[in-house]
Amino acid sequence: MTEAPNPAHMTQDPIAGLEGVVAATTSLSDVDGQNGILILRGKKIEDLAGLVSFEEAVMHLWQDLDVAKVSSMVAAFGQARLAAFEVVPLLEAAPPTLSVYERMQLGLAALPLSEALPAPIAISGALPVFLAASHRIAHGKEPIAPDETLGCAKDLLRMLTGEVPPKTHADALNRYLVTILDHGLNASTFTARVIGSTQADMRQAILGAMGALSGPLHGGAPGPVLDMIDAIGAPENAEDWITATLARKERLMGFGHRIYRTRDPRADVLKSGLRQLGQENPKVKLAEDIEREALAALKKAKPDRTLDTNVEFYTAVLLDAIGIDRSLFTPLFATGRTPGWCGHVLEQQQNGKLIRPASQYVGPMPE
Missing domain, CATH: 1.10.580.10 (Citrate Synthase, domain 1)
Incomplete structure (x- = not known):
């Protein structure tokens, strides 16, 4: 038999997605x-x-x-x-x-x-x-x-x-x-x-x-990052492709995060790992060019929001560079x-x- 919730501890207005609600303590x-x-x-x-x-x-x-x-x-x-x-x-x-x-x-x-x-x-x-x-x-x-x-x-x-x-x-x-x-x-x-x-x-x-x-809202972003990089194809295409994507109100994969209001620290950790693999993989340089163009375009298109690189962007490039299939x-x-x-x-x-x-x-x- 389960214990009924105590009405004194209940709030009248539920918070969508439990945003900001503390539901556990952790040392992890x-x-x-x-x-x-x-x-x-x-x-x-x-x-x-x-x-x-x-x-x-x-x-x-x-x-x-x-x-x-x-x-x-x-x-x-x-x-x-x-x-x-x-x-x-x-x-x-x-x-x-x-x-x-x-x-x-x-x-x-x-x-x-x-x-x-x-x-x-x-x-x-x-x-x-x-x-x-x-x-x-x-x-x-x-x-x-x-x-x-x-x-x-x-x-x-x-x-x-x-x-x-x-x-x-x-x-x-x-x-x-x-x-x-x-x-x-x-x-x-x-x-x-x-x-x-x-x-x-x-x-x-x-x-x-x-x-x-x-579920696609939780674990599905790194693969589409590679799809985006493949679609852009070359550094000289990045600016036009990104501008057109934002004009269609579509999301740039690998940028922005629900929690981080600045740069995801994991992105830089993985970017450093890419540098240790060397520059032989052409997608590494292309990814850096795309990141630069994307951040500039996002700042121009959405000046009121901070949308920076998240972990999925360099996850995709790093895993691809060591031969991990995007699937x-x-x-x-x-x-x-x-x-x-x-x-x-x-x-x-x-x-x-x-x-x-x-x-x-x-x-x-x-x-």
Whole structure:
């Protein structure tokens, strides 16, 4: 039996989208949209991404949570990848109509959980395996077994391509995965916390978060950035293309953010990663030209609004530069965000409070 909401604590005017409503306390991340600052467990994102591995960042995020008490997160995630590969035959037998993302959800739903590995490690370690295997299955290729001795980023690229990636590519993917590890109480993270608050198991909470992420208003922007870059084609086309797009009242993909009222700090972290890959990829220079023209055009067209580069813009260029197909951008985002989701579920369950907001009835009354 659930407890009825206390009328004394109810507001009369619901806030659309819960904008600005504080619904949880967390030690995991803080998003300062006014000043363009993202903090992960006491450190700015630029002091982590590009400087530590994905595993080290996860250990940092999970500190003070029981799950972090392992001697080596690389070894723990490696063990989790091996366990997850046992589920891959189920993915191969699934209907061919399933997308990579849906196949990943199927693998997670079927993933055995045991006391041998804490659930957050088992789940976080499994998703790279399900992503790579699902992509290869979709292209008629045999899935590749994980190498438990490698770091997550390096092994993910190896499982996708069949070849050990260059260090620069593994470093770039590590940078991206750290950048997206956690980002406040967004829609998918809030979904995970709501499900976790019911004391449902971790797997159900992450499946729910993946469902929320699949919506185009949450997780779908990086792919269209590449579509925009392809459509522009060359630096000399950028100004006219952008001007025409804004004249049609269409959105420029990769610019503006619901939270940030200045530049998204993750954009600069990823842009720095691109510079370390070199300038051989022509899309890198083209992207910088497009960014310059887009920011100038947005400032002219919308002088009353601050619309700056967001994380999706350089996410698209960085991932494309290391050979990640644009169809994998959302699955890869889910893979990098999963440890953050898990951390929020653990926090919520330690709190022990069921999330149960009230609603305001606006329907007809009985006669």
